[in-house]
Amino acid sequence: MGLGLQLSGVFPSGPVGDGITLEALESWIRDTCGAVLREVRIGEQDGYPALLVDLHPAAETLDLVLQEDNKVVASAQTSCVGPGYHIYVCELIKGLTRKFDISWNTGSDDEGDETGYFESGDRSSLDSEMLAWLQAICDLVLRNHEFGPADVPIAMPLGVVYKANQFLVTQIGPRSREWAETVARDPIRGKNFFSWWNPERDADYYLNRAACLMWTAVRWRNPLVGSERQILNEVNENLQLAYRLNEALDYPWREWNEILKFLDAEVS
Numbered sequence: 001m002g003l004g005l006q007l008s009g010v011f012p013s014g015p016v017g018d019g020i021t022l023e024a025l026e027s028w029i030r031d032t033c034g035a036v037l038r039e040v041r042i043g044e045q046d047g048y049p050a051l052l053v054d055l056h057p058a059a060e061t062l063d064l065v066l067q068e069d070n071k072v073v074a075s076a077q078t079s080c081v082g083p084g085y086h087i088y089v090c091e092l093i094k095g096l097t098r099k100f101d102i103s104w105n106t107g108s109d110d111e112g113d114e115t116g117y118f119e120s121g122d123r124s125s126l127d128s129e130m131l132a133w134l135q136a137i138c139d140l141v142l143r144n145h146e147f148g149p150a151d152v153p154i155a156m157p158l159g160v161v162y163k164a165n166q167f168l169v170t171q172i173g174p175r176s177r178e179w180a181e182t183v184a185r186d187p188i189r190g191k192n193f194f195s196w197w198n199p200e201r202d203a204d205y206y207l208n209r210a211a212c213l214m215w216t217a218v219r220w221r222n223p224l225v226g227s228e229r230q231i232l233n234e235v236n237e238n239l240q241l242a243y244r245l246n247e248a249l250d251y252p253w254r255e256w257n258e259i260l261k262f263l264d265a266e267v268s
Contacts, residue, residue, distance in 0.1 A: 082194030
């Protein structure tokens with residue numbers, strides 16, 4: 001249960017469109033996304049070759065699938081991250097459109113942007129759709145869990161579990177029952193659930209990106225393998241970027257210092 005988009009399109013026939021490869025798409029993604037890109041890899045989906053693009057710690061992959069007859073399918077779930085991420089994905093797909101001259105089918109009942117933003121560009125409607133989705137989630141969880149802490153996960157990655165002795169667990173920290181009740185009544189109060197609310201990559205963006213990793217990916221110990229060290233470095237880099245932009249935010253100083261100690265222990 002989530003919001004996102006799925007678009008099917010076709011590359012033009014002839015010299016421009018024929019022979020478009022995942023490698024060409026991957027190269028463009030790397031050049032365009034820069035530091036936003038966490039990972040891009042070639043895989044498959046339903047037997048078709050696919051490019052799997054990881055853009056944010058809280059997001060599932062953006063998938064670009066090449067099918068027969070020059071067809072391409074782009075899909076992403078975005079409600080687990082927020083309107084800013086949804087806008088970024090839409091702009092990325094529109095950039096693909098301009099670069100590779102893709103014609104998207106936006107009039108299908110089965111496909112399109114569930115928020116309507118790809119076609120309309122209406123930011124206020126996008127925000128409302130995201131908040132209505134969160135309000136519905138909170139209402140559902142409240143009705144199904146009447147008493148006590150439940151540690152109910154919302155939009156958590158598969159296989160990631162943490163205990164908080166709270167009502168909800170999210171990718172940027174636990175939330176109380178009172179928080180869920182407030183959001184069920186007044187969804188605008190749930191903006192802090194979304195780790196990428198505004199499209200700008202400002203201090204909040206970098207701090208929330210680090211928080212996602214700290215709650216879902218950091219192993220709180222000295223790194224044992226290269227991938228663990230890479231996560232710690234990624235957290236530190238995002239916290240540093242946030243601090244340079246705005247020193248006044250509420251930074252997790254104790255946890256940040258602990259991460260720096262882990263990195264120093266690994267270096268030494």
